Amino acid sequence: GGVVATLFFPDAKLPCRNMRKPGGCRRQHCEYAHEPTSLTRFLDYLGSATRTLDICVFTITNDDISDVVLDLHRKGVKVRVITDNDQSTTQGSDISKFRSAGILVRQDHSPAHMHHKFAIIDGRLLMNGSFNWTRQAVTGNNENVTVLADPALIQSFQGQFNRLWDMFK
Amino acid sequence: GGVVATLFFPDAKLPCRNMRKPGGCRRQHCEYAHEPTSLTRFLDYLGSATRTLDICVFTITNDDISDVVLDLHRKGVKVRVITDNDQSTTQGSDISKFRSAGILVRQDHSPAHMHHKFAIIDGRLLMNGSFNWTRQAVTGNNENVTVLADPALIQSFQGQFNRLWDMFK
Ligand SMILES: [Zn+2]
Ligand SMILES: [Zn+2]
Numbered sequence: 365g366g367v368v369a370t371l372f373f374p375d376a377k378l379p380c381r382n383m384r385k386p387g388g389c390r391r392q393h394c395e396y397a398h399e400p401t402s403l404t405r406f407l408d409y410l411g412s413a414t415r416t417l418d419i420c421v422f423t424i425t426n427d428d429i430s431d432v433v434l435d436l437h438r439k440g441v442k443v444r445v446i447t448d449n450d451q452s453t454t455q456g457s458d459i460s461k462f463r464s465a466g467i468l469v470r471q472d473h474s475p476a477h478m479h480h481k482f483a484i485i486d487g488r489l490l491m492n493g494s495f496n497w498t499r500q501a502v503t504g505n506n507e508n509v510t511v512l513a514d515p516a517l518i519q520s521f522q523g524q525f526n527r528l529w530d531m532f533k
Numbered sequence: 534g535g536v537v538a539t540l541f542f543p544d545a546k547l548p549c550r551n552m553r554k555p556g557g558c559r560r561q562h563c564e565y566a567h568e569p570t571s572l573t574r575f576l577d578y579l580g581s582a583t584r585t586l587d588i589c590v591f592t593i594t595n596d597d598i599s600d601v602v603l604d605l606h607r608k609g610v611k612v613r614v615i616t617d618n619d620q621s622t623t624q625g626s627d628i629s630k631f632r633s634a635g636i637l638v639r640q641d642h643s644p645a646h647m648h649h650k651f652a653i654i655d656g657r658l659l660m661n662g663s664f665n666w667t668r669q670a671v672t673g674n675n676e677n678v679t680v681l682a683d684p685a686l687i688q689s690f691q692g693q694f695n696r697l698w699d700m701f702k
Pocket of ligand 1: 380381382383389390391394395396397398
């Protein structure tokens, strides 16, 4: 079938950022994860985008995630972000960082909530589930993300993304 | 693939309850939906359970949905519900109705949020997405529910359900 992976949260630990540097982490007693976690797998799928990344997520306040998005944008991946108006001015929201970097962002200005949490990677992978892109959700919440490669499903979510993108112009 | 359906919200209208009665709706100017909507499709999938229904949802306050669940329980379907502690005493929560009817309910008493929104029907269908089982989400929010029949995916979510069921004993 089109099921690539299922990621469940909470993770026991947040990932150690030193592991991304040459030489890895040299701390004697590091409290962060050095092994793969649901979040590092999530970041790997997201970071696999080479052409397009369409993000439609209620709230984004997780810097590990937004760093990957900003990196992809810098590498030339065409990133588009739809998010909820109520959340974008929240303390720690990464939306203003995205805007400053030149990423295209559109917001739901209606009283309704834009409550989706999905992303489409290269029109090839759909990530979808209950998981909001926050730091708290990673280690604090029971959450799921499914990673799916079914073409009909992706077409359906891409259609929804495009409709919301036009609606929130 | 294993994709059965994709349901997007908001619906323009809530479904008319008279349509479930013999003779249908006789109101001259009825403001409710008489045609299929995302919610009526959702209710049809849920109501198709014949043996087991495992529900793992943050909050349940939608009476159209809880009526279907209560009906299935009365018909002998083995229903189990996991929900979040913070939400179960909320105004309008249907959890107390479930308990009174004899449905098995377990709650996350930890400070973490049980933020999932999935259900497994007869170990055969998974419903999963962003959609909380509230009335407001139906006509007010942009939400999705995927209905999937992939055996490996269902095994993975069933494992997660069972782990949480044991954990919240
Ligand atoms: Zn470390
Ligand atoms: Zn009517």
